Amino acid sequence: MTTATENRAAALAEKKKQPDGAPIAGPEIPTVDPAKVHKNNETTMYWKEWIAWLPADMSKTDLQHPEIWRRVQANRHKSFGVRDKVTIFSADESFYVEARVWKADTTGAWLRFNKISEFREALGLWKDDMFELRFYDGGFHIHAVATGALHVARTFHTESDAIATAMAIRPRVVGDD
Incomplete structure (x- = not known):
């Protein structure tokens, strides 16, 4: 069974014959140079x-x-x-x-x-009377509500970790026990 490429090549060869049946010399069908084909992998990066x-x-x-x-x-x-x-x-x-x-x-x-x-809805983050969460620079940050200042100099990757830390650093009221 012949492929479409072989059929095209045979048709081109027939067209390129001189009246006496000898083939006419002409340009060949262009091909891709293998040196111009590169695999993008860990060892040879062509873009970052x-x-x-x-x-x-x-x-x-x-x-x-x-x-x-x-x-x-x-x-x-x-x-x-x-x-x-x-x-x-x-x-x-x-x-x-x-x-x-x-x-x-x-x-x-x-x-x-x-x-x-x-990408994400960053509104409606956790907030209480002392602290609030803000999302920027790829993470959650704890800020003081009263001043708006950054309270913990650490970026949290999950909202639950940031809330747990905010709850842990809240001042405790010591009662009359």
């Missing part, structure tokens, strides 16, 4: 994958400006390269963006956005 969190005062529309990445690009260990994948989260993780870098230099990084989506 990054995750980034935006500052609290930055929005989705700010991502259109390449200069927001100027400080990242100035860091030789964290600068983006062309074709790198970047997953970007807002400070409260209310949205995220998946993007590819199409141009990068010391002045910034230009991104092509693959996906912009809502």
